[in-house]
Amino acid sequence: MPRTRIRQNTATPWWRSAVIYQVYIRSFADGNGDGIGDIAGLRARLPYLEELGVDAVWINPWYPSPMADGGYDVADYRAIDPGFGTLAEAEEMIAEAHGLGIRVVLDIVPNHTSDQHRWFTEALQAPPGSPERDRYVFRDGRGPDGSLPPNDWRSRFGGRAWTRVTEPDGSPGQWYLHLFAPEQPDLNWASREVRAEFESILRFWFDRGVDGFRIDVAHGLAKDPALPDLGIPEDLVFENERHRDSHPHWDQDEVHEIYRTWRKIAESYGGDRVFVAEAHVAPDRLPLYVRQDELHTAFNFSFLKAAWDPAELRAVIDRSVTSLGEVGAPSTWVLSNHDVPRHVTRYGRTVTVTREHDEGAGPSDRELGLRRARAAALLMLALPGSAYVYQGEELGLWEVEDLPEEALQDPTWERSGHTVRGRDGCRVPLPWSGSDSPFGFGPKGSKPWLPQPAGWEGVSAQTQSGTPGSMLELYRAALRLRQEQPGFRGEGLRWLDAPEGVLAFERSPVLRCVVNLSEKPYALPRNWGVLLTSDRVTGGLVPPDTAVWLWGGGPAARPTRPRS
Structure with a gap:
């Protein structure tokens, strides 16, 4: 039966209990046969999402990007990457989703831009101390000739977090900060121009009917201006102490002023616009991001990282409901996303693996993992608050751990010197139908951007649809009951x-x-x-x-x- 169209300004905001489906657009559905998912593919699959019963979709970055980090290196925040479609198609997709009762949440990436962004190009052409460079974090190097980086910070993808530039006159110049890939220079959020630019970007998409934003690296915008060393050994590839009592580039108190301004912008539009924070912070710090005048929700990574253990799960649930409830915010539950191994694989291991840099966890028992994943789905969807479903988890997809090395595209693979495979295994394009690749992801004969494993015909959406006991029908039934049964209110x-x-x-x-x-x-x-x-x-x-x-x-x- 058709679902009720979106209703605004209800007594309880929709996002407090919503089930939101994450669309990693490159891997969702390919409409033009080039092997990459796109807006045309997403529009064609909106009826599937309606039948599944989700309340909203969260779309990973679809902006113009050189794709050094899967779209999280944004070159233009007010346009659509040509590989995904056009701005007009995006607007039509938003309207079509709304017509089916599905809200649309976009990814926004405020910590850094692409090195191909107009601003960074201007910064490289401008002299040290210029307004153009002030948009980013540029510093002189240490040592008599400035050949050493300003401090010992490490990139999240491995190696130094600093890259030295060549000045317009050809001489070795300043260094710029990139907490991720070198192609992702960090913005300087002490700059009023940076703040005004992102306030304008929010309005640009709210004006086009977007219902909210997932904020990438929400805990990382503010940096200690002194840029102190962390005491990291030179030979350490990755920083492994992310939750210190006081960290100079994670979870600085100054981020909260930014989000209070954003909250006012969202409220000026009405219709229950929403923000969800990707904030990797200590559990006792997370409520600070979702106070009544700041962001609405934040991902519950403690739940995602929890082992399949009753005491640990109960403790995480108790802490989340209690601490977030004290500031009037709902809990937000999630089992998988585009940055961690799929939970069918995690739950099949004796060691829980939740981060892209965790290696050597041993083999996974897929049958055990699937059984636990089915139980975890009902646990998550029975909890009070909102829930996120990562594309393909409703099909019971597992982590593809045997991708050929030549197919790997995650920047961690290169930055780690080919020692850490990265996150590609959870980003393999979805199987929709058919007996061989591309399994309906794109037109027959097309080649997906990442290879799909043999055997996926048995877990395709077509195979599972209408099949009693399948993972897909379990999710459909659970989401239907969650909407219909008064006990879930x-x-x-x-x-x-x-x-x-x-x-x-x-x-x-x-x-x-x-x-x-x-x-x-x-x-x-x-x-x-x-x-x-x-x-x-x-x-x-x-x-x-x-x-x-x-x-x-x-x-x-x-x-x-x-x-x-």
């Missing part, structure tokens, strides 16, 4: 007594979630009906690594459609 959660290794909580007097993480079957309580299960439950016994949604309290709580 509100933001409360109450833990129930349960044996060791079992998580059981109540969302309302008529809705419960039980997740068995123990090694023994768990007997369900009597007089409660089963709404949905992640795996087969027989005789009232929940097997290990299985989740169940339960209802009680009379006909009002019964499912309005048959269970999938």
